[in-house]
Amino acid sequence: MAIIALLLAAAAVAADQILKLLVTSNLQPNSGFNVIDGFFKIFYIQNRGAAFGMLQNQRWFFILVTLSISAVIIYALFKYRQHNFFSYAASVLIIGGGIGNLIDRVLYGYVVDYIYVTFFPPIFNFADCCVTVGTVFLIIHILFFSDLNSNAEKVIRSK
Template identity: 75%
Template sequence: MAIIALLLSAAAVVVDQIIKLLVTANLKPSSGFTVINGIFNIFYIKNKGAAFGILQNQRWFFITVTLAISILLIISLFKYQNHTVFSYIAVILIVGGGLGNLIDRIVYGYVIDYLSFSFFPPIFNFADCCVTVGTVFLIIHILFFSNLDSNAERVIRRK
């Protein structure tokens, strides 16, 4: 299952990079178009920071942190024994999204963002969505499933 998860992470990276290629090929920075009037726009920006534009121009910090987290999560695919569907999906999405943005940081020095919703001010991208949803799945796994096996073992030992 770990190899399949890595392949799915790679697929997320490919999807992310294809979308970004389409955005950069068809739009100039700081330009865009309306998809749903008053709600959703595609608007190309160069993001040199993190979410909400924080930590601007900290490229090497983000590269280092992304690599470290990705390596730890990939190792967990092979070493961690209590995976659930939530933990597999979490790793697939976090690694795929993280590496998608990592490629941007290494190649361009910034992340290509393009999704703009009127009800959510920051502009973001597919990779950001992957990391966010993956983090939610990881939290669900940690809160509700990571101790199931150890709790079951304790109950069995008491009997």
């Protein structure tokens, strides 16, 4: 199952890179168009920071962090014994999204962002969505399905 998860992560990377190629080949930086007027827009920016523009121009920091987190998750895919839907989905999405943005940082020095919705001002991309949903799935797995949760319950009950 770990190999399938890695193949799905590779598919997420491919989808991310194809979407970014479509954006960069059809738009100039800081330009875009409305998809749903007043709600959803494709607007291309070059993000040299993290989410919400934090930590601008920390390219090597993000490269090292992404490589480290991806390596830990790949190791866990093969060694962890209590996988379920949430842990596999989290792994696929976090690796896929992380590597998608890593490719941008290595090749260009910035991440291509292009999704703008009016109720959430920061502009983001498909890879960001993958990492965010993957992180939520990981939290669900840890809180409700992992040994960490059952060990915490044992400690609480013993007191």
